[in-house]
Amino acid sequence: MRFVAVGELTPGMRIGRKIIDKRRTPMIEKGIVLNQKMIDHLVKNGYLGAYIVDRFSDEIEIQETVKEKTIESGIDAVSEANVGSIIEVASDLVKDISSLKRISVDMFDLRSFDDYTYHHSVNVAVYAVSVATKMGLPEEQIQEVAVAALCHDLGKSKIDTNILNKRASLTDEEFEIIKKHPRYGYDMLYDNFMVSSPVRQAVMCHHENENGSGYPNGMAGDEIPLYAKIIHAVDVYDALTSRRPYKGPYSPVDALEYMTCGIDILFDAKVVAAMKEVIPAYPPGMDVTLSNGEKAVVIAHTSQALRPKIKLYSDGLEIDLCEEKAFANIFIVDSGFYKDQEGGEDGKVEKLNDDRGKEREALKTILVVDDNKTSLLQTKAALGNKYNIVGLDNGLACLNYFKVKGAPDLLIMDIDMPILNGMETVEKLREKNYDKLNVIFLTALASKEIVARCRRARAKDYILKPANPIYLKERVELAFDKTLNRE
Numbered sequence: 030m031r032f033v034a035v036g037e038l039t040p041g042m043r044i045g046r047k048i049i050d051k052r053r054t055p056m057i058e059k060g061i062v063l064n065q066k067m068i069d070h071l072v073k074n075g076y077l078g079a080y081i082v083d084r085f086s087d088e089i090e091i092q093e094t095v096k097e098k099t100i101e102s103g104i105d106a107v108s109e110a111n112v113g114s115i116i117e118v119a120s121d122l123v124k125d126i127s128s129l130k131r132i133s134v135d136m137f138d139l140r141s142f143d144d145y146t147y148h149h150s151v152n153v154a155v156y157a158v159s160v161a162t163k164m165g166l167p168e169e170q171i172q173e174v175a176v177a178a179l180c181h182d183l184g185k186s187k188i189d190t191n192i193l194n195k196r197a198s199l200t201d202e203e204f205e206i207i208k209k210h211p212r213y214g215y216d217m218l219y220d221n222f223m224v225s226s227p228v229r230q231a232v233m234c235h236h237e238n239e240n241g242s243g244y245p246n247g248m249a250g251d252e253i254p255l256y257a258k259i260i261h262a263v264d265v266y267d268a269l270t271s272r273r274p275y276k277g278p279y280s281p282v283d284a285l286e287y288m289t290c291g292i293d294i295l296f297d298a299k300v301v302a303a304m305k306e307v308i309p310a311y312p313p314g315m316d317v318t319l320s321n322g323e324k325a326v327v328i329a330h331t332s333q334a335l336r337p338k339i340k341l342y343s344d345g346l347e348i349d350l351c352e353e354k355a356f357a358n359i360f361i362v363d364s365g366f367y368k369d370q371e372g373g374e375d376g377k378v379e380k381l382n383d384d385r386g387k388e389r390e391a392l393k394t395i396l397v398v399d400d401n402k403t404s405l406l407q408t409k410a411a412l413g414n415k416y417n418i419v420g421l422d423n424g425l426a427c428l429n430y431f432k433v434k435g436a437p438d439l440l441i442m443d444i445d446m447p448i449l450n451g452m453e454t455v456e457k458l459r460e461k462n463y464d465k466l467n468v469i470f471l472t473a474l475a476s477k478e479i480v481a482r483c484r485r486a487r488a489k490d491y492i493l494k495p496a497n498p499i500y501l502k503e504r505v506e507l508a509f510d511k512t513l514n515r516e
């Protein structure tokens with residue numbers, strides 16, 4: 030069995046795993062041979078693709094992390110906000126995962142489609158239970174993590190669907206409303222005797238960041254309960270790897286990279302370490318491209334996450350990238366179909382995002398101020414041609430820019446610069462009434478004092494240098510759009 034991207038499905042392919050629809054009907058059952066109408070349906074509804082069985086891939090086994098029935102009951106229980114059923118599903122989830130030979134979330138049709146509110150909560154629970162198990166939590170606590178994960182976004186039912194489903198960027202007022210959903214969820218569970226206090230706390234705190242920049246209470250580090258740390262990290266992972274009306278899906282390897290860059294800023298280090306053990310960067314059944322240009326499919330895990338066992342499409346040769354000497358210098362450069370889905374000009378999937386594209390036609394201006402030329406060029410390269418990027422190499426030039434051109438849409442500011450450093454420059458701009466200016470600081474060092482100063486300067490974010498392109502790109506999107514913070 031292997032996973033085939035929606036754009037590459039053709040009539041005659043045989044389905045290897047049942048496809049659950051938005052409302053759970055109609056489903057495409059395992060063993061069904063696809064026709065064009067079914068493929069059109071999958072494209073129209075934003076599916077990433079489907080598992081198919083063929084002779085090339087019949088020996089690839091995809092471990093079923095949780096039973097189909099558990100997922101379906103989870104979607105029902107969450108959509109009805111039925112806490113009794115949620116608790117039952119939670120214990121099924123824990124049972125399914127604890128009986129696995131290897132705790133590994135190999136199924137990536139978990140995040141099949143766009144209408145994901147209820148599905149998302151079930152995915153988050155699957156990841157959260159896997160992580161909690163890997164971290165060695167006792168069984169009663171894993172059960173509580175499962176309940177909290179299934180309940181984490183219940184409070185969204187109290188929020189206007191026009192705001193929740195808005196395709197364009199949220200206004201500040203709308204984002205303030207979204208930020209109430211953890212508290213609403215907490216209130217919904219408050220007098221429910223079936224739910225323990227740590228579960229309610231986790232629901233309340235699932236958007237808190239390690240550095241205190243999250244919501245609703247701005248808690249930091251140890252103040253944030255462990256359950257909430259786990260749910261927060263896997264929540265963001267699920268949002269990154271899902272296709273949303275406003276963004277393409279990240280591949281698992283890119284999303285894991287994002288999580289790593291967010292350690293101690295957004296996420297707990299131990300939680301991210303456990304995630305990397307239970308979520309494969311290259312799950313079996315996924316297509317990959319090698320650095321020598323060859324296409325292959327992943328057939329099994331090895332001891333190294335980034336070097337799985339693969340099978341070449343050209344001649345069917347099976348290669349363990351950990352062992353095979355002839356392939357010692359060859360590595361995976363691209364995960365299957367993800368590149369095509371993200372902002373390419375052609376392809377069926379991109380058309381789904383057409384409306385969004387129109388809203389973005391007017392390019393936003395980002396001013397990048399950094400005295401290090403290499404770092405300036407790296408930032409420019411990471412952000413690509415989606416934005417109008419202006420580069421300056423000192424704080425005085427930046428102040429001058431504001432005098433002549435006014436405020437850009439976003440200022441990315443290096444802190445450590447001669448003459449006028451980044452922090453002083455932003456403080457001067459704030460004095461000049463650039464109150465609503467969006468600022469992201471770049472810093473080589475995230476000491477407590479620097480973080481406190483960034484917050485006093487009302488920066489949106491700070492990013493450690495040298496910045497990983499995936500992380501930087503997503504944090505910039507977030508500064509404009511709050512995408513991941515909506516989830």
Ligand SMILES: [Fe+2]
Pocket residue numbers: 181182210235236515516
């Ligand atoms: Fe949430």
Ligand SMILES: [Fe+2]
Pocket residue numbers: 149153181182264516
């Ligand atoms: Fe969520």
